[in-house]
Amino acid sequence: MNYSMIFKVLGYLLLIIALSMVAPFLIAFSVGQSDAIPFAISIGLTALTGFLLSRLPTSEKKKILTKEGMAIVTFGWIFASFFGALPFYLSGSIPSFVDAFFETVSGFTTTGATIIDDIEVLPMGILFWRSFTHWIGGMGILVVAVAIVPIMGSGAFHVFKAESPGPITDRIAPKIMDTAKILYTTYIVITLTEFVLLMFGGMTPFESAIHTFGTLGTGGFSTRNGSVGAFDNSYIYIVISIFMIMSGANFSLYYSMFKGKWRDVFTNSELRLYLTIITGSVLAISISTFGDVYVSFFDAFTHALFQVSSLITTTGYTTFDYEQWSTFSQMILFTLMFVGGSAGSTGGSIKVVRILALIKLIQREITKMLHPRAVVSVKFGNQPVSEDTLLHIAGFFMLYILIFIFGSVLISLEGIGILGATSSVAATLGNIGPGFGFVGPTHTYSGFSDASKLLLSFFMLLGRLELFTVIALLTPRFWRT
Amino acid sequence: MKVMIIGAGKLGTKLATAMLNGEINVTIVDNNPKILERIKTHMDVLTVNENGAKMEVLEELNISSYDLTIAVTSSDETNMVISSMVKKLGCKRSVARVRNPDYSNQLDFIKSHFNIDHVINPELATANEIMRYLMENYTFYFGGYAKGKVSLVNFDIKNLPDFVNKPLKEVKGLDDLVIVAIQRNGDIIIPHGNTILMENDIIYIMGHRQNINVIANMLKTPTNKKTLKKVMILGGGKIGFYLATALIERGIHVKIIEADLDRCKELADKLHGDAIVIHGEGTDINLLEEESLADMDAFIGVTGLDEINLFMSLRAKQLDIGKIIAKISRQSYVHIVEKLGINMAINSVNITASDILKYIRGGKVVSVSLLLDGQAEVTEIIASKKLSILDKPIKELNLPKGIIIGSIVHKGKVIIPNGDSRIQAGDRIVVFSLLSEVPALETFFKLKDGR
Numbered sequence: 062m063n064y065s066m067i068f069k070v071l072g073y074l075l076l077i078i079a080l081s082m083v084a085p086f087l088i089a090f091s092v093g094q095s096d097a098i099p100f101a102i103s104i105g106l107t108a109l110t111g112f113l114l115s116r117l118p119t120s121e122k123k124k125i126l127t128k129e130g131m132a133i134v135t136f137g138w139i140f141a142s143f144f145g146a147l148p149f150y151l152s153g154s155i156p157s158f159v160d161a162f163f164e165t166v167s168g169f170t171t172t173g174a175t176i177i178d179d180i181e182v183l184p185m186g187i188l189f190w191r192s193f194t195h196w197i198g199g200m201g202i203l204v205v206a207v208a209i210v211p212i213m214g215s216g217a218f219h220v221f222k223a224e225s226p227g228p229i230t231d232r233i234a235p236k237i238m239d240t241a242k243i244l245y246t247t248y249i250v251i252t253l254t255e256f257v258l259l260m261f262g263g264m265t266p267f268e269s270a271i272h273t274f275g276t277l278g279t280g281g282f283s284t285r286n287g288s289v290g291a292f293d294n295s296y297i298y299i300v301i302s303i304f305m306i307m308s309g310a311n312f313s314l315y316y317s318m319f320k321g322k323w324r325d326v327f328t329n330s331e332l333r334l335y336l337t338i339i340t341g342s343v344l345a346i347s348i349s350t351f352g353d354v355y356v357s358f359f360d361a362f363t364h365a366l367f368q369v370s371s372l373i374t375t376t377g378y379t380t381f382d383y384e385q386w387s388t389f390s391q392m393i394l395f396t397l398m399f400v401g402g403s404a405g406s407t408g409g410s411i412k413v414v415r416i417l418a419l420i421k422l423i424q425r426e427i428t429k430m431l432h433p434r435a436v437v438s439v440k441f442g443n444q445p446v447s448e449d450t451l452l453h454i455a456g457f458f459m460l461y462i463l464i465f466i467f468g469s470v471l472i473s474l475e476g477i478g479i480l481g482a483t484s485s486v487a488a489t490l491g492n493i494g495p496g497f498g499f500v501g502p503t504h505t506y507s508g509f510s511d512a513s514k515l516l517l518s519f520f521m522l523l524g525r526l527e528l529f530t531v532i533a534l535l536t537p538r539f540w541r542t
Numbered sequence: 543m544k545v546m547i548i549g550a551g552k553l554g555t556k557l558a559t560a561m562l563n564g565e566i567n568v569t570i571v572d573n574n575p576k577i578l579e580r581i582k583t584h585m586d587v588l589t590v591n592e593n594g595a596k597m598e599v600l601e602e603l604n605i606s607s608y609d610l611t612i613a614v615t616s617s618d619e620t621n622m623v624i625s626s627m628v629k630k631l632g633c634k635r636s637v638a639r640v641r642n643p644d645y646s647n648q649l650d651f652i653k654s655h656f657n658i659d660h661v662i663n664p665e666l667a668t669a670n671e672i673m674r675y676l677m678e679n680y681t682f683y684f685g686g687y688a689k690g691k692v693s694l695v696n697f698d699i700k701n702l703p704d705f706v707n708k709p710l711k712e713v714k715g716l717d718d719l720v721i722v723a724i725q726r727n728g729d730i731i732i733p734h735g736n737t738i739l740m741e742n743d744i745i746y747i748m749g750h751r752q753n754i755n756v757i758a759n760m761l762k763t764p765t766n767k768k769t770l771k772k773v774m775i776l777g778g779g780k781i782g783f784y785l786a787t788a789l790i791e792r793g794i795h796v797k798i799i800e801a802d803l804d805r806c807k808e809l810a811d812k813l814h815g816d817a818i819v820i821h822g823e824g825t826d827i828n829l830l831e832e833e834s835l836a837d838m839d840a841f842i843g844v845t846g847l848d849e850i851n852l853f854m855s856l857r858a859k860q861l862d863i864g865k866i867i868a869k870i871s872r873q874s875y876v877h878i879v880e881k882l883g884i885n886m887a888i889n890s891v892n893i894t895a896s897d898i899l900k901y902i903r904g905g906k907v908v909s910v911s912l913l914l915d916g917q918a919e920v921t922e923i924i925a926s927k928k929l930s931i932l933d934k935p936i937k938e939l940n941l942p943k944g945i946i947i948g949s950i951v952h953k954g955k956v957i958i959p960n961g962d963s964r965i966q967a968g969d970r971i972v973v974f975s976l977l978s979e980v981p982a983l984e985t986f987f988k989l990k991d992g993r
Contacts, residue, residue, distance in 0.1 A: 428818065434829065436806035436819045445811040 062540070065117050066125060067132050070220075072114025074137050077205055078144055079108035081197055082190065085148070088267075089186025096184040099151035107144040128539065130219025131530045134203055138522055141202050142166045145194055154187045159511045166518040168194030169202065170525035171407060173281025173377040173494030176507040176514070180286055185267065192274040192282045198525070199278025199308070199407035200248055201225060204241045223530045226404060226412060233313050247315045252277050255304045262297040272378075276304045279407045281377030281494040288502070289367070290380040298363050298380055302370045306339060309374030309402030330442045331403050335373075335413045338400060342369045346390045354386060365390075373397040375409040377494025379502040395497065398487045409492030409524050411461055418446060418454045460528050465490060468520055475513055485509075489520040543567070544608045545902075546633070548594030548624055549615035550577045552871065553639065553664065556895045557612060558587055561902070569603065595624050597631070606632025612898060614639045626656035635659045637898060641666075643780055660901045667897055668844075668890040669784035672867055675886055676770055676789075676840055691956050692949045692972050693754045694722070694920055699743040711735040718958045719749035719757070722946045722974040723918060730918055730976060732943055748920075748948035748974065750956040770794055770865075774838045776824045776854055777845030778802075778809045781869065781890070785842065790815040797833055799824055801845075824850045827857060840865035848872050855884045918976050920948070921983065927967045937961030944979035948972045 086100035125133070142165045148154075149161035160176045167174045168191055177183070183191075197205070201224040217237040234240045252273055259269040271284050285291035289301055310332055317325045326332065346365035347358065355361040367380045372394050383394060400416055402408015421439045428437050438445045468486040475482070481499025485506070488496035495502045509517065523531050533539050543566045547554045550572035558568045558581070568587040571594040572578055578589040592599040594615065605611070611628040613621035618640045625638035637660040640649065649661045699705055705713050710721060710733055724731040725744040731737065739745070747754065773789055775782045778800030786796045786809075796817040800806050806821045813819070822829040824845050835841065841858035843851030843866075851868040852875065858866050859882070870879055870887040879887040896919070925932065931939055936947060936959055950957045951970040957963060965971060975983045 432818060432820060432833065434820050434822050436803070436810045436821050438807065438810035440811075440814070443814045 062132070063119075063124065063129050065119050067129055067136065068114050069117045069119055070125075070133050071137055071140055072111045072117065074202065075107050075111030075140060075144060076115065078141050078202075079104050079111060081193065082107065082148065085186040085190035085193060088189050089184060092185055094184040094186060096148065096152040096154070096186040099153075100148050100186055100190075102151055103144070103147035106147060110144070125217075125219055127219050130223045131533060131539075133220055134223040134526060135522075135531050135534050137203050138166075138169060138526065142169055142518075142522075145169065145190075148187060148190055152184070152187055154183050157511075159514055160507075163506070163514045163518050164191065165194060166521050167489075167494075168192070168280065168282065169198035170492050170521040171195050171198050171278040171280040171375070171409065172489055172492040172521045172524075173275065174489055174500070174506050174517070174521070175282065175494075176505055176509075178286075178505055178507055180284065188271060188284055189267070192271040192280065195278035195280030195282060196252070196274035197278075199280065200245060204244070224526065226402075226406065226409070226527060233316050243316055244312050247312050247319075248277065251304070251307060251315070255300065258300050259297065262292075262294055262300060264292070264297065272301065273304075275378065276301055276376065277308050277407065279305065279308050279374045279376045279402060279409065279492070281371070283378065288379045295359075295363050298367045301378065302363075302367045305370040305374045305376050305378070306336075308376075309370075309406050309408040310335065311403045311405035312407075313405050328442050331414045331417055334417050335403050338397070338413070339369055339373060342373070342393050342397060346386070346393055349387045349390045368394060369397065372493060373400050373408075374402045374406075375491050375493045377488070379495060382502050384497060384501050384503075391497065395484065395487070398484075398491050398493055398496075401491060411458065411491075414441070415454045415457060417441065418451060419458060422451060422455065457528060460532070461490070464520070464523065464528070468516070471516060472513060475509060477508070485517065486520060489517045490524040492521060492524050543610070543902075545569070546571065546603070546605070546608050546611045546628070548572070548611065548613045549621075549639075550574070550581060550589075551614060551616065552891050553894055554612070554614045555581060556891045557614070557898055558585060560895050560899055562586060566902075569608075571599070571603075595620055595627070597627065600628060600631055608633045610635045610637065610902060612637045612639075618642050618645065622652060622656050622658065625658040629657050629659075637662065637901060639664065639894075641780060643783055646784075660898075662894055662897055664890045664894040665780035666784050667893050668869070668888060669781050669788060671893050672781075672785055672842060672844075672886075672888060673788050675867065676773070676865060691751055691951060691954075692748065693751045694746060694748045694948070694972075694974075695754055695757075696725070696744050696746045697757070699739055699741065699745055705739050705745075706741050707738060709736050709738050713739070718753050719747050720946065720948050720958055722746050722748050722948050732946065732976065746974075748972065749958055750949070770839045772838050773797070773840045773842065774799070774830070774833070774835060776830075776841070776843045776851065777869075778805055778819065779844065779846060781844040782842075783809065783812070785844070786813055786817055790817055797838075799830065799833070824854055827854075830854065830857070835863070836861045838863050840867070842866075843868040845869075848875055852879060852882075852884075855879075856882060859884060918974065921973050921975065923971045923973065925965050925967055925969045925971055931965060932967055933964050935962045935964055942979050942982050944976035945983055946974045948974050 082100060082104045086097060086104060089097040089100055142162060145165040145168070146158065146161035149164055150158050155161040155164060155177065163176055173195070180188070203220050203224050221237050221241070233243050255273045255276060256269050259272060260266060264272065268284050271282070272289065274280065275282050283289060289297065314326050314329060314332060343362070343365045346369060347361040350365065351358050351361040355364065364381045367378070368383050371378045383391060399411055401410025401412045404412050404414040418439065425437045425439055428435055439451055440446060465486055468490065469483045472486055473479070473482040477499040480497045484496030484498060485500045488494055488500060499508065500506060506514065506517065545561060545566055546569045547558055548571045550570050554570060558570060561568055562585060569590060570578065570581060570587055571590045571592055573591065573593050575591045578591055581587065582589050590599070590603065594600070594613070605628050611625065611633045613624040613636065615621055621638040621640060625636035628636050636658050638658050639662050640652065641663050645652065646663060646666055649663065652658065653661055721733055723746040724733050724737065724739070725746070726740060726742070747757065772795045774797045775785055776799050778798045782798055782800070786798055789796045790813065793816070797820060798809060798817065799820050799822055800809060801823050803821050806819050810819045820829070820833055835858060841855060841863045843855050845851055848870050851870065855866050855868040866884050867886040867888055868879060868884050870889055871891065941947070947959050949972045950959050950963060950965060952966060973983065
């Protein structure tokens with residue numbers, strides 16, 4: 062293990078985090094609220110630590126390999142959350158440091174689970190920082206480092222691979238740095254588009270920015286206690302729904318569109334399954350809630366569209382207390398929490414591409430039952446998937462379910478009912494945010510004990526870094542040389 | 543005309559044999575002395591024991607005096623290099639065999655890039671031929687001529703009891719059709735009005751496609767009526783792959799049996815859609831039956847071994863499968879096969895040789911098919927103004943007995959000629975001829991220099 066190199070990279074990462082705190086500082090300073098000084102202190106502390114770490118002398122053989130990549134990513138996220146929590150704690154917005162840490166992890170991992178019961182009293186700088194972590198975390202904190210800092214060289218791919226969502230990591234451009242730049246450009250263009258469209262809907266520039274960050278990162282932090290539902294505006298519901306669906310799709314597809322390769326987009330089997338699941342769920346819920354909860358079909362449809370998009374993309378915004386819906390509709394939403402966005406999107410959870418692979422694996426097993434000597438290859442579109450990848454996906458699914466079950470058992474010690482225990486684990490592991498029961502859309506995570514908050518933070522990190530990266534770090538074999 | 547054939551495999555030898563009937567001087571180059579020794583004793587050709595890709599060899603043979611080079615060595619890349627080189631060295635035209643499926647989509651580019659005049663892919667051609675047969679309802683279909691207006695088909699006389707033991711002139715239902723040949727016990731007979739049809743004859747009929755369709759409908763057996771839905775292909779080689787791809791495109795379910803596991807995986811990766819690849823030996827009858835051989839609409843045996851193709855086709859025949867095709871490379875088996883009732887014994891060497899011959903005849907000749915294991919061919923010619931036989935009644939032309947003008951397409955109309963018909967400039971003529979009469983055919987139509 063090349064420790065000095067790892068800390069050096071983490072140093073650069075902290076400098077970037079310090080830099081990103083400048084925006085909320087400027088907002089706090091310009092409106093003259095009390096959080097300006099805490100931000101200045103946080104920036105100072107973060108930048109100083111980052112600067113000292115980045116000055117660390119590195120050994121001759123300064124190589125970043127798979128192990129270093131995994132360590133950088135895991136510790137990078139923990140460091141970022143630790144220093145990112147400073148403004149919340151120092152400004153007194155969140156008096157407990159554990160709570161502040163939970164809130165920051167929830168922000169960076171784009172979960173959107175909050176422990177703040179009344180958001181509307183928070184100062185603007187804090188609100189901005191809280192949502193800005195979504196936007197940074199959505200694309201991956203270290204992707205930025207990869208794109209800006211050239212020190213990692215060929216090791217960049219290991220970092221990129223350990224952080225990017227989905228089982229298959231594709232490069233769009235021959236160089237990892239260029240790939241990261243293309244993805245970020247796409248990200249920024251979509252961000253600006255939504256920002257403008259939300260302002261047309263009557264949001265203030267500040268609120269529009271906050272909700273754009275929450276949508277693009279599939280996070281879910283809002284400025285209102287009633288989430289997006291507080292705006293009571295169908296235009297806003299539909300715009301946010303569309304951008305949530307866009308953020309849950311593979312970002313490299315937008316690059317294909319930009320390059321005019323529409324065929325690649327239309328024949329993408331993951332995208333097709335993703336859109337099929339959304340369409341089916343929206344129709345089922347609108348029919349189920351129409352007449353029962355809503356008087357007009359349009360209302361039933363817009364709320365169903367919003368809530369389905371919100372949960373499948375793991376955003377976690379709400380327009381309505383969906384616990385008033387039929388059990389059938391709630392069950393669909395609960396199931397969607399285990400689907401998640403596409404690979405290469407900002408969405409979390411299991412990911413559509415893995416679900417697709419699992420469906421095809423099952424189909425293959427059935428074919429093999431009927432034709433014992435058949436040789437069948439699993440394909441996405443016309444692209445065969447290697448046996449290694451399939452095994453990895455099956456292993457991922459197993460591990461995900463195991464963590465979900467054991468996590469729920471641990472959380473059940475809180476005595477919050479089965480629904481609360483299971484859905485809080487599903488909602489943090491899948492980076493969604495709101496769940497059902499104890500953590501339903503009208504509740505927050507403030508009722509948990511500190512131990513549970515740390516455990517749930519750990520689940521958020523596990524889910525965001527796709528289990529294996531973090532789990533591998535916990536095995537003794539990782540640290541043996 | 544001087545032709546150089548590089549590579550004395552099955553195809554090279556076959557081509558040499560077919561060409562010797564015309565007035566063509568053939569040189570065969572190969573680096574295997576044993577094969578050349580055998581060829582020398584059988585055929586009147588010049589054999590050179592050398593590597594045909596060597597420039598000094600080609601120059602020593604005075605390559606610039608040749609009209610055509612055909613590169614049919616076992617390597618695609620060598621063939622391309624040779625065909626390109628000989629053009630640079632002054633040979634007038636070149637033909638290369640390229641059979642790798644990865645190249646099958648870029649043959650045109652290869653032609654222009656390497657300056658090769660013609661590229662042949664025997665497996666693709668064979669698969670296309672099988673496809674054409676599968677998609678038609680005839681007992682046997684040889685192909686269309688004159689842009690599909692004229693067809694040639696063969697029928698087993700058994701299916702036409704009215705025809706048996708009658709002289710041709712008394713047979714009814716053949717208006718505007720010509721029986722160009724009769725196959726009896728493996729021999730070819732060119733019929734005339736008094737020829738009597740016998741029970742086991744196979745007749746070759748040529749005529750306007752619509753009229754052929756009328757006859758074909760009379761003959762349809764019940765199995766032919768149902769459309770093709772399920773096909774089993776034995777052998778996942780190149781032919782099997784091309785065939786499966788073409789069938790899947792038409793929405794037909796394909797089952798491929800292949801013995802090599804790695805090849806199975808490759809096929810499973812490359813075939814998209816309704817196909818299933820089964821790993822197993824072709825001789826494993828239990829496996830074939832477990833994979834519901836009996837429910838198939840067609841069975842196609844295209845493994846590398848004639849014997850497996852043959853035996854499994856016979857098993858398929860017992861199970862009463864509608865269409866059965868077997869690839870038979872060895873000439874001597876072909877007669878047996880057709881007697882055993884397999885619908886079509888396909889020979890990729892013959893198909894490829896037809897393709898190349900058509901190319902050699904060049905300009906005026908539109909298509910050539912080798913029939914009856916190369917004993918006869920059908921040639922399609924566009925009559926040029928300079929032709930000496932223009933505007934004369936056919937009966938005055940003194941055509942040899944082995945040449946039959948099957949159809950004349952005059953201004954888009956199909957005419958079945960009688961003795962008084964005349965050929966006019968611009969007509970398309972479809973001619974059936976025995977291979978032994980091909981030189982005579984060439985003098986009649988002045989095809990000698992080929993351009």
